[in-house]
Amino acid sequence: MSAQMTPVRTGGEPHLDVRGLSVRFGGLSALDDVSLQVRKGEVVGLIGPNGAGKTTLFNAVCGLVRPSAGTITVDGDPLPGDPTRLSARGVARTLQGLGLFRGLTVRENVLAGHLGATDPGADAQRQLDALDLAAHADRPVGDLPYPEQKKVALARALVAQPGLLLLDEPAGGLGAEDIATLGELVRHTAGTGCAVLLVEHHVDFVMSVCDRVVVLDFGRVIASGTPDEVAGDPAVDEAYLGIEVTTR
Numbered sequence: 645m646s647a648q649m650t651p652v653r654t655g656g657e658p659h660l661d662v663r664g665l666s667v668r669f670g671g672l673s674a675l676d677d678v679s680l681q682v683r684k685g686e687v688v689g690l691i692g693p694n695g696a697g698k699t700t701l702f703n704a705v706c707g708l709v710r711p712s713a714g715t716i717t718v719d720g721d722p723l724p725g726d727p728t729r730l731s732a733r734g735v736a737r738t739l740q741g742l743g744l745f746r747g748l749t750v751r752e753n754v755l756a757g758h759l760g761a762t763d764p765g766a767d768a769q770r771q772l773d774a775l776d777l778a779a780h781a782d783r784p785v786g787d788l789p790y791p792e793q794k795k796v797a798l799a800r801a802l803v804a805q806p807g808l809l810l811l812d813e814p815a816g817g818l819g820a821e822d823i824a825t826l827g828e829l830v831r832h833t834a835g836t837g838c839a840v841l842l843v844e845h846h847v848d849f850v851m852s853v854c855d856r857v858v859v860l861d862f863g864r865v866i867a868s869g870t871p872d873e874v875a876g877d878p879a880v881d882e883a884y885l886g887i888e889v890t891t892r
């Protein structure tokens with residue numbers, strides 16, 4: 645399916661609505677006229693080769709890079725240019741690395757995702773319970789095995805019950821069993837009405853967990869559709885999977 649034929653899912657207006665987004669770094673066009681939408685309850689995967697522009701798109705949504713063109717709205721309103729105000733707008737993000745405060749406990753790390761809340765302790769406890777982290781709550785986060793630390797990063801993103809969750813390579817470094825658990829968590833989160841956009845290199849995970857997939861290459865959307873549609877797109881095979889396609 646071509647980028648121009650992006651299907652519009654039923655189920656309401658887009659929660660995240662990116663339109664005509666372009667980002668330039670000097671002479672380099674990192675994103676070129678990119679549009680994508682994520683509705684509440686929907687999981688959208690953003691894939692593409694290294695350097696395709698995935699992280700730049702996340703950074704633009706978070707106000708960390710300034711677009712040269714285009715608009716980004718959440719629930720119909722532009723996002724604040726100040727990244728520190730994203731949480732108040734219901735936007736949460738996990739990072740490619742864990743981005744945890746290694747000197748702090750699990751609970752303190754989760755609380756860090758909820759600064760300014762009226763009852764952060766109760767919300768943090770709820771999130772710790774939900775992700776089976778309560779038994780580790782008062783341990784230094786660095787003492788936990790890597791998959792558990794990934795869960796802490798997710799708990800920190802979810803503690804404020806965001807309306808939009810941006811997941812940056814959530815499956816990275818996880819084994820098959822933990823990836824399956826992560827998939828359930830992501831689907832459960834979307835089931836609560838959260839709009840989820842995830843960047844991921846683990847294609848099987850993306851194809852199993854996402855409602856729709858958007859493929860970037862050299863900063864442009866080259867394909868978009870359901871996992872099956874995208875998996876069967878020759879342009880994706882050629883650009884992303886490195887398979888040379890001779891017939892179109």
Ligand SMILES: Nc1ncnc2c1ncn2[C@@H]1O[C@H](COP(=O)(O)OP(=O)(O)OP(=O)(O)O)[C@@H](O)[C@H]1O
Nearest residue numbers: 669672673674692693694695696697698699700701
């Ligand atoms: N701050 C920056 N200054 C200059 N160029 C940048 C900057 N950030 C990203 N780029 C360039 O923009 C392009 C897109 O990079 P980006 O990190 O968004 O790609 P990506 O798809 O996330 O790649 P990866 O899968 O390797 O994380 C690349 O060519 C990259 O080198």
